[in-house]
Amino acid sequence: MFSTLVVTILIFNLAVNEGSFVNLINDDNDQLKPEYTINSTCRNSLECSGKLLCLDGNCQCVADLTWNGTNCITRKAAKQECSKTEDCQPSLSCFRQICQCPSSDFWNGSICTLRKTVNSTCYSYPECKESLECKEDICQCRENDYWDGSYCVIKKLPGMKCSAQFECRTELPCFDGTCNCPDIEFLKEHKCLPNLPSECQDIDIDTDGVYSVYPKGKTSSRRISVYCIIMGKQKWTVIQRRYDGSVDFYRSLSEYIKGFGRVDKEHWLGLDNIHRLSIDGTHELSVVLEDWEGQKSEANYSKFKVYSGNSYSLDISGYSGTAGDSLHYSNGYSFYTFDRDYGDCAKRNTGAFWFQSGECYRSNLNGKYNGTGQAGVYWNTFGPNHSLKSSIMMIRRR
Numbered sequence: 582m583f584s585t586l587v588v589t590i591l592i593f594n595l596a597v598n599e600g601s602f603v604n605l606i607n608d609d610n611d612q613l614k615p616e617y618t619i620n621s622t623c624r625n626s627l628e629c630s631g632k633l634l635c636l637d638g639n640c641q642c643v644a645d646l647t648w649n650g651t652n653c654i655t656r657k658a659a660k661q662e663c664s665k666t667e668d669c670q671p672s673l674s675c676f677r678q679i680c681q682c683p684s685s686d687f688w689n690g691s692i693c694t695l696r697k698t699v700n701s702t703c704y705s706y707p708e709c710k711e712s713l714e715c716k717e718d719i720c721q722c723r724e725n726d727y728w729d730g731s732y733c734v735i736k737k738l739p740g741m742k743c744s745a746q747f748e749c750r751t752e753l754p755c756f757d758g759t760c761n762c763p764d765i766e767f768l769k770e771h772k773c774l775p776n777l778p779s780e781c782q783d784i785d786i787d788t789d790g791v792y793s794v795y796p797k798g799k800t801s802s803r804r805i806s807v808y809c810i811i812m813g814k815q816k817w818t819v820i821q822r823r824y825d826g827s828v829d830f831y832r833s834l835s836e837y838i839k840g841f842g843r844v845d846k847e848h849w850l851g852l853d854n855i856h857r858l859s860i861d862g863t864h865e866l867s868v869v870l871e872d873w874e875g876q877k878s879e880a881n882y883s884k885f886k887v888y889s890g891n892s893y894s895l896d897i898s899g900y901s902g903t904a905g906d907s908l909h910y911s912n913g914y915s916f917y918t919f920d921r922d923y924g925d926c927a928k929r930n931t932g933a934f935w936f937q938s939g940e941c942y943r944s945n946l947n948g949k950y951n952g953t954g955q956a957g958v959y960w961n962t963f964g965p966n967h968s969l970k971s972s973i974m975m976i977r978r979r
Contacts, residue, residue: 616628617629622639630652632653644671657670658670671692684711699728700719708720739760741759743759779795781977790808791807807844808845819850820854822972823946823958824971828848832918834921837849855976865882867880868960870963872963873970881901884899887916892916905962914935916933924938926938932956942959944961952968
């Protein structure tokens with residue numbers, strides 16, 4: 582009895598000195614033994630309390646258990662409440678008091694696994710990397726996104742820089758490093774809109790007549806009516822037409838800028854409209870003339886342009902035809918009317934045209950109808966001092 586007491590006292594003193602003593606219990610032989618708590622030094626698991634095991638010389642919980650202060654308990658699974666990371670199963674972290682995987686991983690039911698990248702097989706949304714979604718069992722970007730190598734980013738709008746087709750919105754080609762609109766559409770404020778016909782050549786027609794067009798149609802929605810003439814397979818837009826004298830052409834500059842008359846009859850389309858038409862690509866001009874004897878002739882020019890501003894100067898070259906080149910004298914000159922004249926050409930000729938000072942009598946297709954000499958509808962090389970019965974000026978994009 583005395584010897585047992587001595588051994589017990591020695592063990593008690595040893596435990597106290599090591600700071601790991603919990604209590605003394607009787608074994609099956611009614612002999613007391615020490616029971617150690619978490620992190621206590623041990624020689625075997627029998628010395629450790631509860632579910633603690635002696636691992637590497639210390640009382641520890643096994644990997645799937647955690648110490649709650651009195652015993653080893655099962656670690657929490659994903660989405661369960663926690664107070665610290667040690668409460669969660671391996672690979673999980675306690676974030677906002679919830680056991681969860683890092684943002685780069687997903688919970689596969691037993692462990693955190695690295696999220697899958699684009700085009701990987703998947704069965705649920707969490708399996709895919711951030712910004713990807715699981716569609717048709719494949720990790721992929723949303724419809725309006727594309728994979729940039731790390732994340733899904735929004736596909737680019739028309740007019741934005743690109744390096745490949747997939748970077749652009751659906752059906753937008755990547756051309757010359759830019760997301761472009763299809764041929765049948767035009768770009769406006771990062772939107773592709775249906776292309777509007779800017780002149781007769783853009784319209785699918787097979788008969789002459791009045792049609793709606795949108796001058797400089799790829800950047801404007803301003804609609805005007807024009808008269809279209811089909812000659813062979815070419816469709817021309819009429820900018821001036823005279824044949825019966827029903828419309829007075831002796832008008833002010835503001836009227837010539839705006840245009841006047843009916844497009845299905847005698848008319849002037851307007852300098853502003855003519856300018857907008859002529860700068861939308863390279864245009865050619867055809868002048869069709871007829872005298873009172875029924876003789877017809879043409880003057881064709883491979884380049885025709887009217888500049889903007891108050892002058893509306895003429896840029897013309899490349900003559901061919903049978904009427905003679907009376908218009909080249911007007912090349913580079915402004916458009917003059919009686920209220921904005923140069924050398925009194927408009928007043929003397931009772932008209933309005935691209936007059937060259939000192940050469941007022943080369944051409945005057947807007948002169949007085951049934952007038953005499955140069956004061957009439959006049960084209961010098963078709964017949965000096967010869968006023969014409971009809972004239973048509975029409976243009977088309979080359």
